[in-house]
Amino acid sequence: MAFLEYHVSEKSFICGGLLVHEDFVLTAAHCWGSSINVTLRDHNIYQQERTQQVIPVRRAIPHPRYDHNKWVNAIMLLQLRRKAYLTAAVSPIRLPWRRELVKPGMVCSVAGWGHLGMNNPVAERLQEVDLEVQRDEECISRYKDYNTTTQICRETKKEEGSFFGDSGGPLV
Ligand SMILES: *[C@@H]1O[C@H](CO)[C@@H](O)[C@H](O)[C@H]1NC(C)=O
Ligand SMILES: *[C@@H]1O[C@H](CO)[C@@H](O)[C@H](O)[C@H]1NC(C)=O
Numbered sequence: 001m002a003f004l005e006y007h008v009s010e011k012s013f014i015c016g017g018l019l020v021h022e023d024f025v026l027t028a029a030h031c032w033g034s035s036i037n038v039t040l041r042d043h044n045i046y047q048q049e050r051t052q053q054v055i056p057v058r059r060a061i062p063h064p065r066y067d068h069n070k071w072v073n074a075i076m077l078l079q080l081r082r083k084a085y086l087t088a089a090v091s092p093i094r095l096p097w098r099r100e101l102v103k104p105g106m107v108c109s110v111a112g113w114g115h116l117g118m119n120n121p122v123a124e125r126l127q128e129v130d131l132e133v134q135r136d137e138e139c140i141s142r143y144k145d146y147n148t149t150t151q152i153c154r155e156t157k158k159e160e161g162s163f164f165g166d167s168g169g170p171l172v
Pocket of ligand 2: 072147148
């Protein structure tokens, strides 16, 4: 799990991400700013931790057909300035194979340091929740813009789920 901090016109924002290779992090396309730092294995973002590694980003590669108005192809690779040290606490996650599908009934995990509520600050420690994948029909009736080709439907839990600041983080 990667913690991302980036600047947009001197304001600071956070996102989540995943280490997919020694020097590549996968995140959301809008997690982009003039300077981006990645912290690997950061449990508490306000504390220096023995296992954490802070690495600046060399190059941001958003999807070439990213459309920020429609949130289509909202995905981005970040090439790190150096390779991460692979340790017991830091290792890349395996990406799914091309035909590997996430099916209704499977339980996935969502994690991040995003805001804990509308008027609450960002989480100090990494939060995680298990959410069950649901049939597309559930989301078709819930959201008018749900697209079965590009989206995965998952259950909504009261007061638990992803929120501002969790973007770019995983559903694994
Ligand atoms: C990234 O880290 C460097 C060095 O600590 C710092 O100067 C810079 O402001 C940081 N950038 C962000 C976006 O946090
Ligand atoms: C769903 O997404 C696919 C792939 O981007 C696109 O071709 C299709 O037009 C979209 N469907 C709707 C209803 O927007």
